[in-house]
Amino acid sequence: MTKVTQHLWFEKDMEAAVRFYTALIPGSSLSWISSMPAETPSGPAGSVHIAGFTLGDQNYMAIEAGPLDAFNHSFSIMVECDDQAQLDALWDALGEGGSYEECGWLRDRWGLSWQIVPKRLGELMMDPDQAKVKRVAAAMLKMVKLDIAGLEAAAAG
Incomplete structure (x- = not known):
């Protein structure tokens, strides 16, 4: 293989x-x-x-091996978290010395881009109710660090 x-x-x-x-x-x-x-x-x-x-x-x-091409958004590492506590811990640790961005993205102190997302977001985004999916997406787009309770509230309407 x-x-x-x-x-x-x-x-x-x-x-x-x-x-x-x-x-x-x-x-x-x-x-x-x-x-x-x-x-x-x-x-x-x-x-x-x-x-x-x-x-x-x-x-x-x-x-x-020294400077060549800086990390950029064309490559990121996405970490799917089981709960808000895990998401918060990774968000804080990876973002320390770096910068935070919209929709659960951050850059660490080495410039590498990360997406720190709750597993629940994927589940909500695959819901057959497209109105619910639209509300969740709209809520996510307003967040910097993703908040599971906020996403759930948006899903509920």
């Missing part, structure tokens, strides 16, 4: 980021950290660092 792995390019502090992410996201682990033993276009032997890790059930690799 083909294996798919997301790859993240960090300008600096890759190890700190990866250790932070894997400690924070349930079901995650750091598999390995290494440095490139050969000279690369990014620097001499040993200056480029790489890591393999999982976040939840997703495979990732990361490289720290």
